[in-house]
Amino acid sequence: xxxxxxxxxxxxxxxxxxxxxxxxxxxxxxxxxxxxxxxxxxxxxxxxxxxxxxxxxxxxxxxxxxxxxxxxxxxxxxxxxxxxxxxxxxxxxxxxxxxxxxxxxxxxxxxxxxxxxxx
Amino acid sequence: xxxxxxxxxxxxxxxxxxxxxxxxxxxxxxxxxxxxxxxxxxxxxxxxxxxxxxxxxxxxxxxxxxxxxxxxxxxxxxxxxxxxxxxxxxxxxxxxxxxxxxxxxxxx
Numbered sequence: 001x002x003x004x005x006x007x008x009x010x011x012x013x014x015x016x017x018x019x020x021x022x023x024x025x026x027x028x029x030x031x032x033x034x035x036x037x038x039x040x041x042x043x044x045x046x047x048x049x050x051x052x053x054x055x056x057x058x059x060x061x062x063x064x065x066x067x068x069x070x071x072x073x074x075x076x077x078x079x080x081x082x083x084x085x086x087x088x089x090x091x092x093x094x095x096x097x098x099x100x101x102x103x104x105x106x107x108x109x110x111x112x113x114x115x116x117x118x119x
Numbered sequence: 120x121x122x123x124x125x126x127x128x129x130x131x132x133x134x135x136x137x138x139x140x141x142x143x144x145x146x147x148x149x150x151x152x153x154x155x156x157x158x159x160x161x162x163x164x165x166x167x168x169x170x171x172x173x174x175x176x177x178x179x180x181x182x183x184x185x186x187x188x189x190x191x192x193x194x195x196x197x198x199x200x201x202x203x204x205x206x207x208x209x210x211x212x213x214x215x216x217x218x219x220x221x222x223x224x225x226x227x
Contacts, residue, residue, distance in 0.1 A: 036216070046154075046162065046205055048216035059214045062120075095161055104209035104216065105152035107164040107173065 002027040004096050004110035012090075012117050018083040022096030022110060029077045030054045034099035036106055037070065037081045039092040047092075051099055052079055086117045121210040123219035130225045137193040139222045141206030144187060149208045151189040153182060156221075157202045165204075166191060193224070201226045 008020035022035070029035065037049040050060040052070040060068050069082045083090060093114050097106035124142040131137040141151060151169050154162035164173050166182040169189065179194045193200055206219040 038218075045203075045221040046207075046218045048218060051216070059216075061215065062213075100167070103150050103152065103168050105150075105164060105167045105207065106154075106162070107167070109161040109163070112161050 002098060002108055004098065004108060006094060006096050006110045006113040008094075008113060008115070010114060010116060012086055012115060013119050014087055014117055015085055018081075018086050018090060018115055018117075020081045020094055020096075020113065020115070021078050022080070023076075023078045024098075025077070027098070029072060029079065030074045034101060034104075035072070035079050036097050036099050038095045038097060038106065038109075040095070040112075041089070041092045049081065049083075049094075088117050091115065091117045120213060120215070121208070121217050123206055123208065123217055125204075125206060125219040125222045127220070128223045128225065130227055131193075131196045132227045133196055133198060135196055137196050137200070137224055139191040139193075139204050139206075139224065141189040141191070141219050142187055143189075143208065143217075146187055146189050146208065147185045149184075149210075151182065151184050152207045153180075153191045154205045154207065155200075155202045156205065162205065196224075196226055198226050200224060 003025045005023045036051045052058045067084045072079045093112040095112045097109040153166040155165045156162040169184040170182040181192045203221045205221045
């Protein structure tokens with residue numbers, strides 16, 4: 001059974017960098033899959049942040065591209081998200097998920113972690 | 120950029136059928152995936168490749184996709200189906216994931 005678990009600070013100051021990690025268990029991150037990050041502001045819909053391949057190739061949401069960096073650590077079986085220059089609008093629940101190659105759907109998802117941007 | 124349009128809300132009586140639409144330009148040429156999200160929980164995949172159900176998803180959930188509209192159908196609706204539902208595609212012209220705005224299903 002594949003499980004994903006997000007971790008990182010729950011509170012980030014404005015203008016700082018948001019950093020999250022997604023630990024994968026029950027599956028090798030190197031087994032030719034894409035992995036993704038999605039966020040959901042309180043009371044709003046889902047917003048795609050980006051995808052990363054185990055080799056490091058990426059696709060980013062153009063609205064966030066200038067501030068987003070994703071990376072993979074195969075030795076730790078995890079992947080990470082960095083979002084720079086955050087503001088209050090970046091306050092959201094951040095999810096990581098496995099992406100099924102070919103159809104590009106997300107399954108399973110991590111439980112999500114709330115990140116609040118506030119001073 | 121590609122846009123997916125969902126109705127904000129759908130109401131349905133228990134035992135009846137709920138239909139949730141997802142509109143997009145020539146969406147029939149894309150693969151559509153659907154997620155169910157209950158309050159305080161992560162989204163769960165309920166339909167992939169337009170009409171395939173993952174293991175563990177009841178047969179009451181079905182999907183179709185043609186022309187400019189994809190549809191998630193929930194038959195014999197139960198109280199436990201009350202949730203937000205999101206459609207999603209991969210836009211190969213831009214290499215981006217697109218989510219619909221979500222539909223809140225209320226069981227009367």
